[in-house]
Amino acid sequence: MGFGETLHGWRKRTRPGDVGIDGGTARRVTGLRRAELARLAGLSAEYVKQLEQGRASTPSAQVVGALSRALRLTPSERDHLYRAAGLTPPAGDVPRALPPGARRLVDRLRDLPVAVFAADWTLVHWNRMWSATAGDPAGYHWPYDNLAAASFLTGDPAEEIGPWPLRAPGGSAAVEVAVVADLRAVAATYPADALLASMVDEMCAASARFRELWTTGTVTAHLGQTKTVEHPVHGEILVDCEVLMVPGVDLKILTFMAEPGSPDAAKLDAIRDGLGAAW
Structure with a gap:
């Protein structure tokens, strides 16, 4: 019609x-x-x-x-x-709620560390494997509960804003570039989101590094890459961090996976086994 x-x-x-x-x-x-x-x-x-x-x-x-x-x-x-009318519908606020269908999908991925972020990198959900592998987000104490804000407002390197380091190729600088590039794309998609605008204003005021990247950086979606988890019990764990998009709700599902049969996969198995029989 x-x-x-x-x-x-x-x-x-x-x-x-x-x-x-x-x-x-x-x-x-x-x-x-x-x-x-x-x-x-x-x-x-x-x-x-x-x-x-x-x-x-x-x-x-x-x-x-x-x-x-x-x-x-x-x-x-x-x-x-x-x-x-051949037009793109206007965007309102960044979706920051996990719909039932997406929650069921996350529940099916219980054998993997999984965290769900809004488009602007607000953390909205995680499973027990994520807490056991990357640290319990209840203790992250991120401003705005947001990975991007934590990277520029806490004074800590982007790789060390969790309970223990999560290293990426290129170090914290590369993480910051990728996150800001992604955030600029999100801000263009949701120009009316007051919370996002307030967060960006605060980061611009507090961080010269953020201002530089915000005004001169590129605009692109942040994709998955290799990460090294510096686990306090199991040591370094090399994982592929994959970013899955949830159609219709603009959420990012992050999963950690290790090469099958590798020592890193064995470490993830040990973390999973440590969660107990109730898991």
């Missing part, structure tokens, strides 16, 4: 009382009249007619937003109307 047909159908289903209009008793239609929708959206009735008939086929994001608000559309309906 195209934009015009969708708009027409949703106008006809919208009762005047639902949008603050007195429908009166002599009304012959149950839905909104074009003139009523046009008035609510700040448009002309003729333009609304052209949109519905497909004679105006490229409405702006401002027009689609005004129509969405006038019709009191749900977020899903609003996004559909934007896409029907």
